Amino acid sequence: MAYPIEVRHLTVHYKKYKALEDVSFTLSPGKVHGILGRNGAGKTTLLTYLASFHKVKRGTIVIDGEDPFENERILQGTSFIYDKDNTYDYDKIAKILKGMLYFRPNFDEAYAKDLAAKFNIPMDKSADQLSKGQYSALQVTIGLASRTPLTIFDEAYLGMDAPARELFYKEILLEQERHPRTILFSTHLVSEMEYLFDEVLIIDNGKVLLQETSEQLLEKGFSITGPEEDVDSFTETLEVIHEKSLGGTKSVMVYGTLTEQEQREAAELGLEVGTLSLNNLFIHLTKEGEET
């Protein structure tokens, strides 16, 4: 079970600050969606609205065909896992995991215990006795084992060390195979997680900058390297998002697709055409000012 999401003209203002401005997009069900953006871009605001933490005043959100606000079915099927969530403090881990069965109908306690063991979470301690990394691991354990049709991870990995994060990513992929659901990931660790994303939504200054499948997005980014003059003339009509020069050699990053003719021209000029990582695209598409 996985929820599709449709957001239309969502606008959120905090006094004079525009957190989200006329945001519209559709997220297909059963996919892992990367929600990317700079600090303050509006990612967490967007996710809290999707999780019904706030009532939408301007625009609409439809999840699995219904308005999610105060919707028992949608709320029960939505997990929002985020940094600084102290929901699970005070109780012993074993009790917390057992208690989840009452709230999340698809919660798999055995899987949760298995994950807790893999993350080295001590079952006999209370949640407030855990280290920052262990607490994050507990949260992602609950998020994964809840198997809610919509699972949102907002920087949920903070504090987890590299091996724990690696384990988390592996489990995401395994779980998506076993029990596909709609997973939203908000993260700054783009380079580390980009292989997880089926689709990517980039938010910039409260607006949707782009939404593509990962494959489409990677096909839209190129690096072109060669003699400075040739690179300049070749990229004159292209959208250059970053450039750097060393001696007489110039390397630029281009956003857009290259036609077959353009590819032939590049080869004739002896230019080297490479692909860009999602991380590079993200950095340079959302950078501020005209810095190159």
Place this chain on the structure above:
Amino acid sequence: MKQSQLGWSLFVEQLKWAAWFFGIMIILTIGITASTQWGFLDNLDVSNTTSNVFLLIIGLLYSYGFLDYYFKLGISRKKFFKASLFASVLLSVILAFAMSLMIGLFETLVPALGFTVPWSDLLSSGGVLSFIKSIADYSVSHFFYLLIGWFMGLGFYRFRWKIGLLFILLSFPFFGVSALLQDQDDIAHTINFFTSNSLIISMGPYVIFFIMIVILIICNYRLTKDAPIRL
């Protein structure tokens, strides 16, 4: 989670806290009885003020503690509100019963052990009716204080501290009227000023309490039904 399950779960959680509170109350009352016997204290006014404060605090925690917790586990605000109301009524009555029982037991056991009860207005002197009336009075008072705590907590949770302070101010009239209604002599005197009807004099305070409780329930519901949940 079903509505009834949630209500009971909330009630059981609060009952655990109430058990701690009540244990401390018993120890304190034993201490006060001994102190009075040895001449440190005299003529205490036994009342439910302490349990009222306890329920006020429970009410304050409803939004920051319980609403926040249960919503993040997928419970809607409306469902939470209904469950909380159920748990609040139950807790108010159970604590009232426990308080009255404790007072009754003290008034029976303390003299039997050769000590003097450290308060003069004995609950047991009025018989079973007085005991039942005390449970009813304490229940209403507990529920009322819990609702005020809930109201103030919602003010802070929804609107942060500046407007939250305004909710404390808004609570003052409720506290004032409640204090007036709980002072039997004062209220009889005041009502006598308007009427000499004995039914109005005896039932008037309950009616006023009922109206204030309804107002608080409506306010709390309206503040809860679309409350933004804090991260």
